[in-house]
Amino acid sequence: MSVLQVQGLNASYRKNKVLHDVSFEVEQGSLTSIVGPNGAGKSTLLKVMLELHPKLSGDVSFFGSSLSKTKTRVGYVPQRGSVDWDFPTDALDVVMMGLYGRVGWLKRPNKSHKEKAMASLEQMGMADFAGRQISQLSGGQQQRVFLARALVQDADLYFMDEPLAGVDAATERAIMTTLKDLKTAGKTVMVVHHDLQTVEDYFDHVLLLNRTVIAHGKTEEAFTKEHVYRAYGGTLRWMKEA
Template structure:
């Protein structure tokens, strides 16, 4: 049986903030064509893992590879959707302008976006269900609309591998449904999504692969193998009877 290709992997990745270790020797492998959820308690290093892989945080040890190559060799094949809290939403620009920024990597510094790029941005807005917001100032958006704007910007890059940091945080049900629909489409196209997720009750709904993280990898693989009650309890350091916690894990 042919083994699936690897979209990304880390080897011995360790990160510390000042003297506080956050990640310790993380070995992770994500096959192509899956939605991989990075799940763990607050402070587990979930967002840090993504940022270290993408070179936004400097690791102490280890490295990350994408399609068996360093990021610099395949940067255009990798997209990133950061947390909405990391953006200055008071900056005077429109939703369409923000999404069009996703085409800059293909254009290079000497070319400006034209009609083709604007059409691509509008198509991405249509896919995320916010085409009617194209001319809206970003400061006027709700939390869910902001997330969908970020997702549209990532989509217009047309990467093979998407990293999403807490895409469902603080959003309404309609936006959640729109994002889930996009995730299913990407997976059906054979693309790969790695997302940080915090809601244990919906992990299986959104992700077919799961990595449980708490400073180290507790378990990683297909959801039916990795996202077990025992593994989740270990990752969240839950001991003894806890019916409420156990009910979150289906």
């Protein structure tokens, strides 16, 4: 079953067109990597789909409906570099923010909400840091907290913008274990990813993007030498050689 349908999506950034006629569908229970060169529009694609950046034209459908009607079913983890980590709050409060869509901004979270937030921190190995100021956490720990905030939403479809960028090996393993657990539970995950070497090991689907869709489908079918060359302009040495 398709949980996401994108048709003829076009968008620009600072008067430069960054997405051109982007169309694809995503199946339920898939774990998809979005890969492409710098400036290919990967992060912009997520923002446009989530209405965080305006589109020029095109349609995006979530679970056969609009984003406004399905927001509680969609989770988003932006790039860590886009977050003000000096904001004076602790790890538990950051995770609790993921519940505001259900709790309401003017209502106080109750005991069950706090327990859910703690369970998400525990899942990411960060329960012992619940009271730690986020500015005092390492980059990998901050990323785990941010992922815990997404998990506590218990969404059906997750978008994650480079969650593995700049993290240590242990955090990378923890994040990928979590993403694969989400897939096993029937959730759908789309991840902007930068490391071509791990695409085949980590993801069952791939979307190769360079302003438009170069290829999309099961990793073993879409992640080919020809498609990677087309996405990267033929300048990238194929990682399987030598």
